Amino acid sequence: MRAIIVDDERLARQVIKEYLADFPEIVVAGECKNGRQAVRMINDEQPDLVFLDIRMPGMDGFEVLEHLKSVPRIIFSTAYNDYALKAFEVSAVDYLLKPYDEKRFAKAVRRVLQERSMRTEEFERVVGLLQEVRQTSKHPTQVFVRAAKRIVAVQTKDILWIEAEGDYAKLHKADGWFLCNLGVNALEQRLDPSTFVRVHRSSIVARQAVKQLVSDGEGGYVATLQNGASVRVSRAYARKVKELIW
Numbered sequence: 001m002r003a004i005i006v007d008d009e010r011l012a013r014q015v016i017k018e019y020l021a022d023f024p025e026i027v028v029a030g031e032c033k034n035g036r037q038a039v040r041m042i043n044d045e046q047p048d049l050v051f052l053d054i055r056m057p058g059m060d061g062f063e064v065l066e067h068l069k070s071v072p073r074i075i076f077s078t079a080y081n082d083y084a085l086k087a088f089e090v091s092a093v094d095y096l097l098k099p100y101d102e103k104r105f106a107k108a109v110r111r112v113l114q115e116r117s118m119r120t121e122e123f124e125r126v127v128g129l130l131q132e133v134r135q136t137s138k139h140p141t142q143v144f145v146r147a148a149k150r151i152v153a154v155q156t157k158d159i160l161w162i163e164a165e166g167d168y169a170k171l172h173k174a175d176g177w178f179l180c181n182l183g184v185n186a187l188e189q190r191l192d193p194s195t196f197v198r199v200h201r202s203s204i205v206a207r208q209a210v211k212q213l214v215s216d217g218e219g220g221y222v223a224t225l226q227n228g229a230s231v232r233v234s235r236a237y238a239r240k241v242k243e244l245i246w
Contacts, residue, residue, distance in 0.1 A: 001113070004045060005031040006038040006064070007053040007077065012098070016051050019105045025113065035059025039067040047072050049112055054078040066142075070152050075108050139192035143171065145178040154178055156195070160209040161231050162187055164202040174227050197244050199223060199233040210245050 003026050007013045013031050020026055029045050032038040035056050042050060042064075050072050054061035061078075065071060077096040096108060142153040154171050161172045164184045170177045180187070188198050196204050205223060213221040219235035221242070233241050 001026045001048045002029040002045065003027065003049040003051065004029055004038070004041055004047045005051045006033075006035070006056075006061070007031075007051070008033050008056045009053075012053065012077070016105075019102050020109070022102075022106065023109055023113070026109070035061070035064045038064050042072070043067075043069045046070065049073045049075065051075050051077060066153075068153070070147070073112055075112070139195075140190060143180055143182070143187070145171065145180045147178060152178070154180075156191060159196075160206055160225050160227055161229065162196075162204040163231075172227075172229065197237075197241055199231060199237050199241050201234065201236075203231050205231055207245055213242065213245065 003020070005013050005016050005028060007016070010033070013033075017028060017031075020028060026049070029047050030041050032041055036059055038050075038052070039059075052061045052064065052074055054076055055078050059067075061076060065074075075096060077098060077100070079098040096105065140156065142155050143159075144153055146152075154173070158173045159171050160174060162180075162184060163170050163172070165179060167183055169180045169182060169184050169187055171180050182190075184198075184202060184204060188196070188204055191204070195206060195208070197207055199205050205225065209225045209227075211224045211226050213223055213233065216222050216232070220238045221233035223231045223233050223241075225231065
């Protein structure tokens with residue numbers, strides 16, 4: 001198991017490395033002293049586990065999570081216990097309140113070794129919180145989704161269209177699709193209306209992805225997208241869609 005240590009205090013990083021000496025099955029793949037370094041290293045190395053300090057200058061631990069391509073197992077650590085509830089809401093493997101001793105550290109690591117991959121319900125909680133936590137703008141530039149045993153960020157600029165899939169939604173890109181734990185209604189409220197337009201009770205399209213609109217003979221349209229996909233524009237949305245796109 002490969003791990004990365006993220007903490008702005010050199011001594012704290014050293015303590016973790018010393019405590020990990022009792023766990024030869026875990027190899028330290030790298031260490032970072034701030035959030036920006038952590039994002040780059042975690043995205044490049046794709047570790048199994050990250051020891052993540054929450055309160056760091058510039059970018060805190062929760063902001064680091066928002067910028068990851070996929071989210072590994074996390075053991076949060078901090079001197080501020082007011083972060084504990086949120087840490088567990090993100091389904092952290094464990095939460096270490098500084099100063100912690102070797103026994104408490106070992107307990108957290110053993111949990112990681114016993115459960116190397118997140119359970120389905122943990123995935124859903126992580127994805128849900130990542131949709132909510134610390135949005136830097138009114139309209140998000142990425143949406144978090146499950147992909148096999150990973151959590152990945154889909155850039156909204158890459159989404160061509162969205163269709164309902166039960167209580168969830170499929171985000172269609174040029175090279176495939178991802179299932180999002182948010183429904184079409186929730187996505188419509190979050191996404192930038194100058195970029196995305198509702199075309200059906202079950203569908204949303206990116207305006208720039210529409211190549212042409214053809215009448216369906218029933219007051220609606222069939223939208224052909226840049227990737228060749230066809231999306232129905234219902235009569236209820238037809239007038240608005242035509243005004244926005246053409």
